[in-house]
Amino acid sequence: MKHVVITADDFGAALAVNEAVELAHRGGVLTAASLMVAGPAAGDAIARARRLPSLRVGLHLVLVEGAPMLPASKVGRLLDARGQLRSDLATFGAAIAFSRRVRRELAAEIRAQFSAFRDSGLTLDHANGHKHFHLHPVVAALLTEIGAGFGLRAVRVPLESRRVLHKAEPQTPWNTAQLTAPFARALRRRVRAKGLVAADHVFGLRWSGQMSSERLAALVREIPQGLNEIYLHPATGPYAGGAHGYRYREELDALLAPAVIAACRDPAVRTGGFTDFLSRRTLCGSSQDSEAGQLTGRA
Numbered sequence: 001m002k003h004v005v006i007t008a009d010d011f012g013a014a015l016a017v018n019e020a021v022e023l024a025h026r027g028g029v030l031t032a033a034s035l036m037v038a039g040p041a042a043g044d045a046i047a048r049a050r051r052l053p054s055l056r057v058g059l060h061l062v063l064v065e066g067a068p069m070l071p072a073s074k075v076g077r078l079l080d081a082r083g084q085l086r087s088d089l090a091t092f093g094a095a096i097a098f099s100r101r102v103r104r105e106l107a108a109e110i111r112a113q114f115s116a117f118r119d120s121g122l123t124l125d126h127a128n129g130h131k132h133f134h135l136h137p138v139v140a141a142l143l144t145e146i147g148a149g150f151g152l153r154a155v156r157v158p159l160e161s162r163r164v165l166h167k168a169e170p171q172t173p174w175n176t177a178q179l180t181a182p183f184a185r186a187l188r189r190r191v192r193a194k195g196l197v198a199a200d201h202v203f204g205l206r207w208s209g210q211m212s213s214e215r216l217a218a219l220v221r222e223i224p225q226g227l228n229e230i231y232l233h234p235a236t237g238p239y240a241g242g243a244h245g246y247r248y249r250e251e252l253d254a255l256l257a258p259a260v261i262a263a264c265r266d267p268a269v270r271t272g273g274f275t276d277f278l279s280r281r282t283l284c285g286s287s288q289d290s291e292a293g294q295l296t297g298r299a
Helices: 015-027 042-051 072-078 089-098 100-119 130-135 137-148 162-168 181-193 213-222 248-256 258-264 274-278 289-294
Strands: 002-011 032-035 056-061 124-129 201-203 226-232 269-271
Touching (some): 002 015, 002 124, 002 274, 015 042, 015 248, 032 042, 032 124, 056 274, 072 100, 089 100, 089 137, 124 137, 130 137, 130 181, 162 201, 162 213, 213 226, 213 248, 213 258, 226 248, 248 258, 258 269
Parallel strands (some): 002 032, 002 226, 032 056, 201 226
């Protein structure tokens, strides 16, 4: 059986995102959303999620390029001159590795975001990192350790199958992203060693912000047996703080497209959130690195 979680990231970033999440869940194939608890429209997102009990919601952990949960006095080393979480990912990553003070502030911010999610009253379906920053080994360790105390059971590991992408769209060019793939494999080992779930396959990296209805339908048809996640960035239109070049409305339209809905109705496909599949199979350790030559990560 093909199990697939179809997730919208950046829930809470803007009303345009929240509106798209609700539309795509009510009338399309969206089954999950990842919440930015300190996002400008987080309150609206939480209110919508409470009206949508079948929508599975997880934490989109924001440690870069966003607003912190804690005041600047508590996390000043994580912030830039504007009081926003830093965008110099490489330099910040080095600071995390070498500074205890930075790590203490980072742990406090991660805990605060999990606490804010718990305070929302929503059930935690999963966690992942904005810009895949949870690939950093220190962030990965803190995410899994702190998350365990808040009932975390599933974590996104951004590894994508080249074979499946080329079956879905044979002319797809490929960037191997050799720098991130080893970190993603290390994250998968850490997640499963902690008894948490990682999907066997994740899709959305190569076509991030460019997920058309044709691509989404083809992915649903071609995904392998086991647990899969496909993530998108739908919105009803551009919004302040959005990524340059992302086709937000096209991604929303893909989630509502008749061809995609038909592909998800195939008897061999089951859609839901991670929570929906946890009781059906023993997922931990279900996939090994045997496809290492066909998998890569792209932040």
